[in-house]
Amino acid sequence: MAVLNVSRPTVYTWFNRWERGGLAGLANAAGQGRRPILGAADEAPVVAAVRANRQQLKEVAVTLRQELAKDFSARTLRRFLKSVAGAGGASATP
Structure with a gap:
């Protein structure tokens, strides 16, 4: 606990996941985390x-909010564009 600066319940959770699934059990399961606004x-x-x-x-961002009917900021748009560029797709260069 002291080395990793985590609570006792966190250590127990990790231990139980290790017992059930080994090293693979420690990986985060699919679906955990916040869903992306832009996909x-x-x-x-x-x-x-x-x-x-x-x-x-x-x-x-204002135009796309109306077209896509999704609420997001210009900063979210910028992060999405970086992820698209990082993926190396054909449309990566805006």
């Missing part, structure tokens, strides 16, 4: 909107 299905319209107005991401 793979949104990639094409987002990239097209950014290509149309590259210098004004805040304006692009």
Whole structure:
């Protein structure tokens, strides 16, 4: 506990996961964490909107919020574009 600076329940949780599944049991299960606001299905319209107005991401975010009916910030849009570029897809360069 002291070495990793975690609580006693966390250590017990890790130990129980180790007992049930070994090293693989310590990995986070699918579905844990927050769901992304923008996903793979949104990639094409987002990239097209950014290509149309590259210098004004805040304006692009406003337009996309209306088109996609999703609430997100310009910062979320920027992170999504970085993830698309990092994936190396064909549409990676806005």
